[in-house]
Amino acid sequence: MIDVAHHAGVSIASVSKVLRGAPGVSSAMKERVNASVEALSYRPHRLARGMRGPMFTVGVMLSDIENPFFSLLIQGMVEVFGSQGYELQIAPATAGEESQNSVIDSLIDHQMDGLILIAPRGREEHLERIGEQVPMVVIGPHGPSEHYDTVSGDDELGSALIVDHLVSLGHRRIAFLTNEHPADRLNLPESARARGFEEAMGRHGLSDDLLFVPGVWSLEGGRDAARRILEASPRPTAVHAGADVAAFGILSYLWEEGVRIPEDVSVAGYDNSPMGSFTPISLTSVDQSGHEMGAIAAKLLLERIAGRSEPHNDVLTPRLIVRGTTSAPGAAIQSR
Amino acid sequence: MIDVAHHAGVSIASVSKVLRGAPGVSSAMKERVNASVEALSYRPHRLARGMRGPMFTVGVMLSDIENPFFSLLIQGMVEVFGSQGYELQIAPATAGEESQNSVIDSLIDHQMDGLILIAPRGREEHLERIGEQVPMVVIGPHGPSEHYDTVSGDDELGSALIVDHLVSLGHRRIAFLTNEHPADRLNLPESARARGFEEAMGRHGLSDDLLFVPGVWSLEGGRDAARRILEASPRPTAVHAGADVAAFGILSYLWEEGVRIPEDVSVAGYDNSPMGSFTPISLTSVDQSGHEMGAIAAKLLLERIAGRSEPHNDVLTPRLIVRGTTSAPGAAIQSR
DNA sequence: GTGAAAGCGCTAACAT
DNA sequence: ATGTTAGCGCTTTCAC
Numbered sequence: 156m157i158d159v160a161h162h163a164g165v166s167i168a169s170v171s172k173v174l175r176g177a178p179g180v181s182s183a184m185k186e187r188v189n190a191s192v193e194a195l196s197y198r199p200h201r202l203a204r205g206m207r208g209p210m211f212t213v214g215v216m217l218s219d220i221e222n223p224f225f226s227l228l229i230q231g232m233v234e235v236f237g238s239q240g241y242e243l244q245i246a247p248a249t250a251g252e253e254s255q256n257s258v259i260d261s262l263i264d265h266q267m268d269g270l271i272l273i274a275p276r277g278r279e280e281h282l283e284r285i286g287e288q289v290p291m292v293v294i295g296p297h298g299p300s301e302h303y304d305t306v307s308g309d310d311e312l313g314s315a316l317i318v319d320h321l322v323s324l325g326h327r328r329i330a331f332l333t334n335e336h337p338a339d340r341l342n343l344p345e346s347a348r349a350r351g352f353e354e355a356m357g358r359h360g361l362s363d364d365l366l367f368v369p370g371v372w373s374l375e376g377g378r379d380a381a382r383r384i385l386e387a388s389p390r391p392t393a394v395h396a397g398a399d400v401a402a403f404g405i406l407s408y409l410w411e412e413g414v415r416i417p418e419d420v421s422v423a424g425y426d427n428s429p430m431g432s433f434t435p436i437s438l439t440s441v442d443q444s445g446h447e448m449g450a451i452a453a454k455l456l457l458e459r460i461a462g463r464s465e466p467h468n469d470v471l472t473p474r475l476i477v478r479g480t481t482s483a484p485g486a487a488i489q490s491r
Numbered sequence: 492m493i494d495v496a497h498h499a500g501v502s503i504a505s506v507s508k509v510l511r512g513a514p515g516v517s518s519a520m521k522e523r524v525n526a527s528v529e530a531l532s533y534r535p536h537r538l539a540r541g542m543r544g545p546m547f548t549v550g551v552m553l554s555d556i557e558n559p560f561f562s563l564l565i566q567g568m569v570e571v572f573g574s575q576g577y578e579l580q581i582a583p584a585t586a587g588e589e590s591q592n593s594v595i596d597s598l599i600d601h602q603m604d605g606l607i608l609i610a611p612r613g614r615e616e617h618l619e620r621i622g623e624q625v626p627m628v629v630i631g632p633h634g635p636s637e638h639y640d641t642v643s644g645d646d647e648l649g650s651a652l653i654v655d656h657l658v659s660l661g662h663r664r665i666a667f668l669t670n671e672h673p674a675d676r677l678n679l680p681e682s683a684r685a686r687g688f689e690e691a692m693g694r695h696g697l698s699d700d701l702l703f704v705p706g707v708w709s710l711e712g713g714r715d716a717a718r719r720i721l722e723a724s725p726r727p728t729a730v731h732a733g734a735d736v737a738a739f740g741i742l743s744y745l746w747e748e749g750v751r752i753p754e755d756v757s758v759a760g761y762d763n764s765p766m767g768s769f770t771p772i773s774l775t776s777v778d779q780s781g782h783e784m785g786a787i788a789a790k791l792l793l794e795r796i797a798g799r800s801e802p803h804n805d806v807l808t809p810r811l812i813v814r815g816t817t818s819a820p821g822a823a824i825q826s827r
Numbered sequence: 828g829t830g831a832a833a834g835c836g837c838t839a840a841c842a843t
Numbered sequence: 844a845t846g847t848t849a850g851c852g853c854t855t856t857c858a859c
Contacts (some may be wrong), residue, residue: 156836166846171838181844201600202538202546203836206851210538212601217581220562229556233583242597245553245581247569261578264537265548374765407769429710433743435771492852502830507854517828539852542835 156197163191174199205266212242213269213456214262218255218276220247222400224426224445225273228294231449232271239457241268252276263289269456279342290459292452296347298468304455306469308443310344313473314351314395315358316441317423320475321393322359324483326421329356330366330391332380332401345372348397348425366391370401377404384420385412392420392484399424399431402438406480417482427476437479444471492533499527510535541602548578549605549792550598554591554612556583558736560762560781561609564630567785568607575793577604588612599625605792615678626795628788632683634804640791642805644779646680649809650687650731651694652777653759656811657729658695660819662757665692666702666727668716668737681708684733684761702727706737713740720756721748728756728820735760735767738774742816753818763812773815780807 160167165188172180173188191197201210213236217225229245236243244267248258255275262270269290275282279300285291286302293300296307314331321329331352334345341347349367356365366387370380377396381404384391396402402424406416414420424431424440431438448471455467496503501524508516509524527533537546549572553561565581572579580603584594591611598606605626611618615636621627622638629636632643650667657665667688670681677683685703692701702723706716713732717740720727732738738760742752750756760767760776767774784807791803 167836168838168846168848169844172845175838177839179844184844198596198600200602200836201597202541202602203851204838205538206542206836206853207838208851220565221559223557223559226556229583243583244601245583247565247579247581260534261537264534265580266536266538374769403766403769407771410770430739430766433710433739434746435743503853504830504832504855505828508829511854513854515828520828536852539835540854542837542852543854 156199158195159188159191159197162195163187209268209460210266211240212244212265212267213271213453213460214265214267215243215245216255216258216262216270216272216275217245217247218250218272218274223428223430224443227445228273228449228452231446231451232453235450235453235457241457250276256281259285269460271452271456274344276340276343278340290456292456292459294448294452295342296344297342298466298470300466300468302464302466304452304459304467304469306448306452306455306471307344308448308471308473310347310473311351311354313425313441313443313475314348315355316473316475317395317425317439318352318355318359320439320477321395321421321423321481322361324393324421324481326393326484327361328364328366328389328391328393329361330368330380330384330387330394332368332370332372332377332394332397332405334372334376334397334401335369345397348395352395368394372396372398372401374400374404374407377401377406378408379404381405381408381412385409385414393481394420394422396422396424399426399428399438399440402440402480403430403436406436406438417480418485421481421484423481432476432478439478439481440476442474442476447471492535494531495524495527495533498531499523545604545796546602547576548580548601548603549607549796550601550603551579551581552591552594552598552606552608552611553581553583554586554608554610559764559766560779563781564609564785564788567782567787568789571786571789571793577793586612592617595621605796607788607792610680612676612679614676626792628792628795630784630788631678631680633678634802634806636802636804638800638802640788640795640803640805642784642788642791642807643680644784644807644809646683646809647687647690649761649777649779649811650684651691652809652811653731653761653775654688654691654695656775656813657731657757657759657817658691658697660729660757660817662729662820663697664700664702664725664727664729665697666704666716666720666723666730668704668706668708668713668730668733668741670708670712670733670737671705681733684731688731704730708732708734708737710736710740710743713737713742714744715740717741717744717748721745721750729817730756730758732758732760735762735764735774735776738776738816739766739772742772742774753816754821757817757820759817768812768814775814775817776812778810778812783807 246258248255272293274295291303293305297305370376427440427442582594584591608629610631627639633641706712763776763778
């Protein structure tokens, strides 16, 4: 910056003012400085700037880089932050709680102006403590919160939509693939979806007909689960896979085994992934508008950075998307 | 840090030394300082540290957050950097060259110790200029380079593997889906794959039978291309989709139209995405070991950060994975 | 082995 | 409207 000041024949404070667009600079000064900046192809040192004021950078803790739904979220954020002059940096973590916490700490150490946590596994108390230190938005069913905002889909309702749909088709015995999680963690999507499933089944008087299949939401996890579902007695006529990726695994295994879908077994996913809409998959699923969710999270974070401190807990309404993998049990209502 | 020094009753210089593990500190001093750090739950200010020395953070320019192959790359990097005490921050960009360049600039402004660019669209000269400023590794067919390293698959060979396979099955008229790109950009995966396709066709004396289908490598792009391929006359009996995601789109459209695969049209992808291996897709594809590629890029970057300046240009050998979407033309060699 | 002090590149009072 | 200067939290000579 000193070089620029010399080149332009002005003080470094003036350079700083021009660069920040601060008030109280003549247009002549602006031109001279900008010309010198150009001539020397000077770029401001973000760290030095960050030592005094904001970094104009927000951090995202990404708990699973493979999940395509999370990619959607990030795209929504990118658009909002980009248009507001904020930069976005993503710190990849794993599913483990320690990994996620250390990634979050690192983001704070880097003096990010705000944090968005995507489906964190940390406990509420811990999240509250982070929220006290830095503006924060959590994506996932985490409300109510004191010191941070949350955005999530109404996963209980989403599960209920699936159950209602299947029951209205005539299904009674329905399986749900749990994503393995500690029983005391009520703030995870898998908890909310399991809860919604159980309640909806109860509402239809089917509490004795539900089957919880322990397993993991992944392609392989879905295949494993499908194997066990076929062996169950009585065998379920429908499966709520919990997530699209798990549904893909289930479908894959069932198809290989010659099980007809949806005639023999109906399958519903969750997330409405792009792949699911395509033939020959045509997966019945629940849409939770990830793009919009990401954009909302970004806007909430900007509000918090601007000073708001009352917590917002936004819940988006999911939509059921009926496609070809669900039908009345035993009935081939549509060709596949 | 001053607080820690007071709490421990020592100078801030000593605190600094202990924290960095610098030589010349008594073990008594170490213990006192560490105790105070613990007691005050002090965390070092990364920006202030970065103003004097390295940040121990590397930046990744991610040109497409949706591409699952890129996720694989990042997982490979995470493992290497994590074990070496480096942090990884991902800056998401779009396919546009300007977007990518500004993201790269921003990474440099943040004083990252090194950069990995995933499939950048910038020109060689521009990349060289960046490589002069900061240790850098480019993932993509960009060699030979002066001031940075590259890692890539041998995309020309990969395309040739597909052509050889299809021709050995008896195909002659084969289509290739171009990912739209400027003709003068030879350093893109799409360019290399197109080149490999053309050369291999020529080698088999089929230069007159090849069909370049302009289009985009995406689900929708694949569907569009499939429509035009069906209309082509003479109609190709096989398609090299260029990328799995495009192949999925092609398959989707062909299935909807009642075209039998592989009997009527054979389809091959590129990338060996996890989804492709599952029934009912079972896509013939080319594996380019993304995980390993990411790990190699990370190691090369660490070497550069450590001081190496001779460029390395690593090329990984791709493997053809034959599955159910390719067969002799007109022949149903395997049930789907 | 330990501490004092200069300085990294900026911003923000404050003075002119 | 412009310039001077004191820090931000750390690292790093250089004395002690």
